Structures are given as structure tokens and as C-alpha cells.
Amino acid sequence: MTMRSMAPAPAEADDDTAADPCAPPARPGLRERKKIRTRQAIRRAAYRLFEEQGYDTTPVDRIAEEADVSPSTVFRYFPTKEDIVLTDEYDPLLEEALRQRPAGEPPVAALREALCSSLTGIYRADAEETMLRIRLIREVPALRGRMSEHSADTAWLLRRSLAERTGRAEDDLELRIVTSAMLAALTEALYSWADTGMAGTLEDLRALVTRALGVLERGLTL
Amino acid sequence: MTMRSMAPAPAEADDDTAADPCAPPARPGLRERKKIRTRQAIRRAAYRLFEEQGYDTTPVDRIAEEADVSPSTVFRYFPTKEDIVLTDEYDPLLEEALRQRPAGEPPVAALREALCSSLTGIYRADAEETMLRIRLIREVPALRGRMSEHSADTAWLLRRSLAERTGRAEDDLELRIVTSAMLAALTEALYSWADTGMAGTLEDLRALVTRALGVLERGLTL
DNA sequence: CCTCCGAATGGCAGCCACTGCCATTCGGCG
């Protein structure tokens, strides 16, 4: 997928009072909360600096400084500088969305709807950050490159689901084409959206994506 | 595109005798010939080492040593280590092939034929190296990533040609989809070919590519 | 409240890709 964020604990200094026998969400404990906050601090600091002075010209050390952690820590949270922007855990979301589609539905339609619906969820989660990420990815070559690597993983994941659905082999050429072509179309749609200054509502975005995927479904008719 | 090579001067120590008033191919002169040889030496050394001990584990210094030049020189010839594998100048070939297609031909068919024919030319130029390159690109993540960046450039180029053909704007969403989807399909076909150990003849490869593009033209029918 | 374990952190040395700069060498040409 193209976005990320982290469903962070709603707040930090909340009631932590003693025993609460019934708490299914299982309060994460200070350690965990702190980790989440650190992760956010790093990412926010990075985004801020990237916007101010550009991605390439912002050393990781600077990000660490700004986030008030050591450079080592930055790399412990994000294996590479690129991952600060690219890391997301939306793939499972997408997979789940695809699984939810009725079994009878044609595979391509199912995939289209799954993409659209998880896109909606992601957008709603943090529209602001989502847009910043898309812009960064579009503009910084290094990120674009790394992103398509990531897309390849996503494509693989989608292929597995579609393989189940259709009874085809996982490495089936047709399946590869379908998934990678659809992700390519999705990416183009998002870039195109970024070009327009990300104007309009969520509905506009969905329409754009639908239109993009429609081109494929109509056999690239021009 | 996916390949590269360099149409090198046919040999090295050939007749360079004095005056030859009529020589339209304009003998390149020692300087040029040496440059070409150096370039090849670096690339060959790199490929050899990559095969022996892997891409990531081969420092540029080692390549320089093997090619018997200084590390500085390597970077003068190839801006990045990745470019040693990725650099190609087939984009113009492809563009030309596309221009050759009859004006009446449907854009997608024209693009398909152009891709196929330039692929043939590239393959014939140096099948050995072509296969090595594809394998490397498929297997090394860094190269895959960089490759898709490069594909984006190719897509842009194709888009321009298609824009002329169809009268659409260059940044037209539909055009973007068409070009990037077709390149994605081409890439998948090549990877798939690599998976089979690159078995078969050139005809088999063309059939594979045609089949891949056919999936798109049939609207991703499964 | 103290204590101990393991997780999280900071700091440091080092590797490697890549960049600039300058001195040297070498091809081309009068």
C-alpha cells in the first residue's frame, strides 16, 4: 500500500489507577506506550524537517536531535531512513478487506473494491499525514524506488489471496499481471491526485481510483 | 526498459593506419576507444564478481581493483553502483520503434509491437548479458527498486509518444495507466521468464510477452 | 521500599557508497 500510521494509544497521561478486573483492551503498560510515543516523535520530527529542508538534505542525526533521541535509536525504530516515510502496516488491512468480498465476485472486481475500501479506511485514519506521505513519495526518487519494492510485496500478498479465490497457482503469470497492473494503476491514481494538490473529498479520490482501475477492466481502451 | 549494453567498438587492436579520406563512421580515436574499453572492463569485472560473491557483498573498491582502475574512475563511469547493472540506452530504441508503427494502429497494439520488436533487438545484441542482468535485477532488492524508478522514466517517454498519437494531454490519467500497466506486465513477463531459467528461444520469450500484454488487452479477464 | 532481570537506550568504532578537490598522466595536435 501507499500509506502508513500507527493507531497509537489514544492519549498518554490517562487514568492508570490500580485494579480494573475487566479490561479486554489490556492497557499496554508504560513501556509500550513510551515506545509508541518515541516512534511517533521520530516520525513527526522527520516529517517536519523533510518539509522544511527536504528529504535528502536532512541527515538522520538531525532527525534524532529533533526527536530528542540518539541516532542509534532512530535506526532501531526504522531500519532505514526511507522506512521512516514508507513503513506502514496496511497490508494486513488490505488482505482482510479482500477476504471479506463475496466468494462469487469476479476477482478483479473484488480486488478493486478491497483496494477502495481499505483506501478509505487509511485516508480517514490520518488524512493530513497520508497526503504528506504521498507527496514525499512522489517527489523523492529514493522513496519512489523503495516504494515500488514495497508494492511488489503487496502484489505478492494479493496474488496469494487471488490464487485461493481462483484456484490458480501462486506464481501464475496472469495473476502476477493482474495484481501488479492494478497496483500500478492505483499508484498512478494517487500520484495524479497528488498533482491536483489532493483537492476534493474522499469521494473524489475514490472516483479517481475507480476510474483508474476501470481503464484496466476495459482492456486499456483509450 | 530492462536491459542495457553498449554497442561497443567491434574490436580493440584493429588497423588504425594513417589517412583514410573516406570513413563516414569516423574512426573514434584512441581516447574514445579506451573509454569504451574501460567502461566494459568495469562492467565485466562487476558482473563477474556479482556472480561469484553476490551484489551486496562486493564493494566498489573490489570492482575497481578487478577492473584495474581506481575507485574514483568507477564512479566517473557509473554514478552509482546500481547503475553498473542498470545503465542502458534502449529507451531511444523503444521510442523509435514506437514511432515506426503505422499511425492508424490502435495505441495499445502499437505499444505492444514496439515493445516486442525492441525487445528482440536487445536480446539479439547480447543474450548472455541480458539474461544475467535480468537475473540480478530480479534477485537484488536494491536493483529492483532502482529499476522501477527507471521504468517510470520509460513510461513517461512512452506516454509522450502516445500523447502525440492520440491527441491526449501528456499527463492524462488514462495514458499513465496504459503505459505503466504495460510496463508492469512486461516486467512480470521478464521475471517469469527468469524464473523458468530463461529457457527457450527468442520466440518463446516473445510469446510470453505477448501473452502478458494480452491479459491487459482482455481487461484482466482470468 | 528494595532488588534484580531484561528491555530500551546512548555512544562509539567501523564499513561502505558517494562527493570534491588537486596533482599527475596521457592522448591529440600543432
Next chain:
DNA sequence: CGCCGAATGGCAGTGGCTGCCATTCGGAGG
């Protein structure tokens, strides 16, 4: 033969990234 500019080698420096070790800190038990 001798000059000019291109090609090269060498070197210092930046920045991403890794591995290691000492320190700190959260959390569970006494």
C-alpha cells in the same frame, strides 16, 4: 617536441547503516 585539455589516481570528508558494549529504566517479585 611541446603544449592543452581530458582522463586518472589519490585523498579527505559526509552520511547511511551495523555491531558492540556499557548504562539506564520499566516491571515483577520479595
